[in-house]
Amino acid sequence: MSNPIAELIELLTQENISTTAINQAISSMPPDDVALALESIPVAQRRFVWDSIKQTNRLDILVEMRGESRLLLLKELNEFEIAELFSDVDAEDLLEIADSLPDPMIDIALQKMDAKQRDYYRQGVTYEEDEVGRWVDHELLVAAQSIRVSEAMRLFRRTTASYSNTMYLVNRTGRWVGCVHLKTLLNAQPHEHVSELMEEDFPFLEAQTDVIKAADLLEKSEVSALPVLDENHLLVGRFHAGHALEARRLEQEAVQMSNTGLDEDSDLFSPVRRSATSRGLWLGINLLTAFMASAFIGLFEATLEQVVALAVLMPIVASMGGIAGSQTLTLIVRGLALGQITRANLVSLLKKELQVGGLNGIVWSLSIGAVVSWWFQSPLLGLVIALAIVINILMAALSGVIIPVVLDKLKIDPALSGSVILTTVTDIAGYIAFLGLGTLLLL
Amino acid sequence: MSNPIAELIELLTQENISTTAINQAISSMPPDDVALALESIPVAQRRFVWDSIKQTNRLDILVEMRGESRLLLLKELNEFEIAELFSDVDAEDLLEIADSLPDPMIDIALQKMDAKQRDYYRQGVTYEEDEVGRWVDHELLVAAQSIRVSEAMRLFRRTTASYSNTMYLVNRTGRWVGCVHLKTLLNAQPHEHVSELMEEDFPFLEAQTDVIKAADLLEKSEVSALPVLDENHLLVGRFHAGHALEARRLEQEAVQMSNTGLDEDSDLFSPVRRSATSRGLWLGINLLTAFMASAFIGLFEATLEQVVALAVLMPIVASMGGIAGSQTLTLIVRGLALGQITRANLVSLLKKELQVGGLNGIVWSLSIGAVVSWWFQSPLLGLVIALAIVINILMAALSGVIIPVVLDKLKIDPALSGSVILTTVTDIAGYIAFLGLGTLLLL
Incomplete structure (x- = not known):
């Protein structure tokens, strides 16, 4: 492979690799590449590689590592090793890693610093991680x-x-x-x-x-x-x-x-239980929304018993709404981020999205209706799915505009939570429209 | 509102706004902000605003506009206006907008340029839009x-x-x-x-x-x-x-x-038919995958007729697999982008993802199984859904690792197409596992 990080990973995962070979390979690489490679090998092997790295290079590599990977590594080190590691840390580096250090470690590092760096650090931590005051350097003239x-x-x-x-x-x-x-x-x-x-x-x-x-x-x-x-x-x-x-x-x-409920600090080889816990929360939220959708399907059990084709086709209605709604949502989220959405143009935007939705809804529902009529030999079933798709795509356009705007007003980032709420709405609307129309027209 | 772009949008969408008022508002704003505001008003109103902008400011604003918005505006202008607009365009600006200009317009602009700029332009266009040769400036010493x-x-x-x-x-x-x-x-x-x-x-x-x-x-x-x-x-x-x-x-x-099949050049107020066409393609791809999933559900029609509760619950199994798979996929896509995934660590990664999936699968399937046993008063149905969820989450972990790696080998960007393929797999696997187990254990 021509990629130097990949080559280093291959080397580090070999058995019986010598300290000299590791050091030789690392010596010519920038610290961020070494950090990436270190994060790419299973956690159990990292300590050995770490011990092979020269003391003078360790801090730079540690700073470049992701939060979780860094913490996993620091947990393995004893107090003496940590004190040695922080023997010449500066304020900027310490600020970058502070969030993944327990307080006693930060205290050790602060003791090693000179007064000026300590002041810089203390000023820096007064700002949040996403505030530029935390991102400054002090090499200014x-x-x-x-x-x-x-x-x-x-x-x-x-x-x-x-x-x-x-x-x-x-x-x-x-x-x-x-x-x-x-x-x-x-x-x-x-x-x-x-x-x-x-x-x-x-x-x-x-x-x-x-x-x-x-x-x-x-x-x-x-x-x-x-x-x-x-x-x-x-x-x-x-x-x-x-x-x-x-x-x-x-x-x-x-x-x-x-977008998938992961933390950007996640380690590629995060320990299983840790990974499962952090991802499990997102699965749980999703489970709740899935149960909600199921509860609405449950309302139509009697209909489903009689027309089982509705059960076969209902995911199509839900998913078409979900996709169309995500398109509108993405456009509006971008507009909100750029400051393009105001009271002045919201109504025109909603109108335009409903028109786009209407047009696409009609075009696709005609095709779907035709396919379904032929598949199940039932023009009436074709009509039911066609109508349901038009309704759900219009509902998706409406939700795609309104949900992010409302979230934004409530100071909730629509880029983060908009999508989950939207697909819950389009799932439920899709099931109700399709199964409801089925009950009215097919029973 | 305190946002200057929003204020400008409010102003521009007012009826009977005068040319002077527009020019006054625009004069103090940087061209990119004016471009954003112009893109935020319905297409029909843009021509009037454009005509109010001073000739000397127009080109800078045009360069800052998105591809589609720019094209919509240029279509409105006649040849004389375009020639005037390009009277002092430089190579860098022309390269930035060339993709949204028809060839005759580029020729007009090239004629207006001096020989040096024309050479820069001709060198620039030999590179693709995402190659750095297209992004250079020439003000170097x-x-x-x-x-x-x-x-x-x-x-x-x-x-x-x-x-x-x-x-x-x-x-x-x-x-x-x-x-x-x-x-x-x-x-x-x-x-x-x-x-x-x-x-x-x-x-x-x-x-x-x-x-x-x-x-x-x-x-x-x-x-x-x-x-x-x-x-x-x-x-x-x-x-x-x-x-x-x-x-x-x-x-x-x-x-x-x-991620939702949109083009980054899309205009907020793109004409309805244009919007519908560009988004329709993505809806169509999704429709095919949805029909595929339905076809698999269709195999179990006989089972669904007898146990309608399976129809009520099947979206839960599909969606849990989709979410778990997207988490693995996202982690692997990031790893591929950073060059962290190699033959050397692929097996360890797969093992770890299967362990995380297994653990989360067991935890959540126990809860789901319990809820379903109680909801439908059927412990056997609870067992069926619990088993199906474990199977589908493991399938999701497997697909989440393998799909992006295979796409990457085939030189297809896994960040773009990985998600559609993955959810198709987890949908189908979920339906087969759940309805298949239902057929075996409940009939």
Whole structure:
């Protein structure tokens, strides 16, 4: 295989692999790739690999691991090993892993830190995981707005940080007042004051801004890092393109996973009982909705006994509604996320979705009706399923618009829970329409 | 409402709104926000708003619009208006909108361009939409590797491009040989040759690299832009953090939309017939799978006639399998995307998923069995559903691992088609297990 992670996994899962061979393979790989490979081998084998990794590389790899995988590994280590591991952790790394560390471990790590890093950490933890204040780094160039260009250039020459081509200027009380571009300084005279070259309208982020919103703002601003300020306009740090890219990557993963009730921190080899528990909750919610649907089918037991073909066909009606409704729901959820849905266009949207649903409902119900008439040699049964499909697809369009809008008003994320509610509605509506019409027309 | 886009939508949907009022509202907003608002009003009203927008702002707004919305608008314009619109389009903008333009319109735009931009365009279109060669910009600083620091600094002072803190160096044949950081130049003497300061191992991208992979590489490299090279190591352009953030944002949208068979270019107010056609295909695919499932239920008509409770309960068995299978599928799809799944760990993974499935299957089937025994006063029916659920959840775990791996081997994206195939399998397996056991044990 040409993929280096796959090659490392193959190597690590071999029996009797030597410490030297592991170290050699790992030495040339970036820590995030090693972390991925470590997460790809069964939990029981990880400890041996971990012990083979050089002490100096361990922390970087640990930081790159997923929450659950990290916790599984840390549980295996004793207090001495953990203290050694955290001997030179910085605030940024500790913030990234804090959520999967028990408090005593965090205390050990904090004791090892210098005062400045400890302050950064304490400031960082005051923000939520999805607030940009938690995502900052502190390698920013800060200077008093009173300095001259020559002094500013001296600072620029010395910095070793990535994404650094702006200097953050503060006033006497330490409040951020604006930024100056390196390029501006290059075109200025050494004795000029930077305050005269400063961009006062340079964009900034409030520390409590959602990190995905912050990534949007960074993208729009076309700079590689933005200052992050607290409510007093004091600098919390900066949010750079690398972190913004990471935030979007993790967000996409989280959305994908949460669609099936999974946690994005899940380990590929999470212990069986742990996995079963976390997934079981979602199965339970689904079970409740399935029982609800069954209860409605139960109302029509007498009909089903007489026309068993209804039982054969009822999943078709439910599933067509579910698919059509999910399409509308997805479109509306995207519109809500982009701020496109307002009172002003909601009615037009609903009308349009009902029209689309109506058209598709008619087209497909004619085909389904024809197939069913022929299959069961009963034009009346064909009519029943055709009508039920039209009704359910219209119901799906209506629910697909209304459910996410209502959830949004209730401050519940429609991307997470919209789909479960919608399919429950379309299942039940489908069964009632189909079995109800069957009772009326076929008995 | 505090959201500026929502406010603009409210304004634009008012009756008798004046051109002046529209222009005033739009003037302070970035083009992407105006584009979003324009996409949020019914198609019939857009032409009037468009005509109110100043000629100089129109192209920027058009570029920011979604493919379908853009096409709907362009269809309304006459040839003269289109020629005017494209009077100063550049290669980058034209590449972004080319897919929604008919060829004659592209020809008009190409005629308006200068020779350099036309070359950029022609090079860009040789790459696919998802290849990074199509995503480059050309505002890069290029110089011969033979120049001195003083000359390089002069070039740096003059550039107005964002994300510019590296210079791209080429040899006599025009091939890229490496980069030099602005910071390195700042710390060098004016008479030094840049070739001695150059980083030869500066990371670069091949133009045919997938743009999402390119964004990963940019994130890892911790620089704000990477050079993009063709197969001869000639510079195609550069890929910067702004484009990488955009690529990830659009990718996430596309994945979300495609889960329900929608195109990410879809307009919120797409014309009814157009919408119905594009969504109808997905409904049709789903209909086929639903008919397949019904055909299997049909095999058990005789059983259903005698034990109608089976008809009432069968959706529960199918849906529990679907949910459990989707959880496994999602985990495996993520693992495949990250390169974590190899021959070496596939068997361990399958074993673990079967164990999780088995455990959850037993726990939930006991509860379901108990509820059903009580509901229908039939312990035997409870036993039938409990067994069927265990079987279907195990089947789901097996399919959840095997389906994406096989699709991946066949070069079919498992994130797109895995879910439809999986739920078809779990539906059919669920019906067969439940109705089959019912036939054996209850008749």
